[in-house]
Ligand code: SF4
């Protein structure tokens with residue numbers, strides 16, 4: 001059994017920086033923040049039906065499993081989360 005898991009801290013940084021990735025352009029309300037993001041609660045309003053591109057593990061199963069081990073994939077994602085958090089703190 002594989003013990004690697006992606007641990008989202010629910011910091012909301014990914015949902016606040018959509019302008020950094022054109023794949024998320026349709027969700028950007030114009031200032032980089034997702035139109036489905038509740039800033040007061042710091043949560044996605046459509047979490048249970050969020051798009052596949054917002055679902056880390058679903059993206060792994062569909063697109064990245066053939067290229068990366070689960071550990072490699074999770075490490076890359078966690079590294080990106082750290083960078084996004086630094087950008088968000090500076091805003
Ligand atoms: S930046 Fe990473 S840790 Fe923060 S909410 Fe997004 S997926 Fe979770």
Ligand code: SF4
Nearest residue numbers: 015034036037044054
């Ligand atoms: S749909 Fe939800 S998870 Fe995806 S970027 Fe928007 S607020 Fe974040």
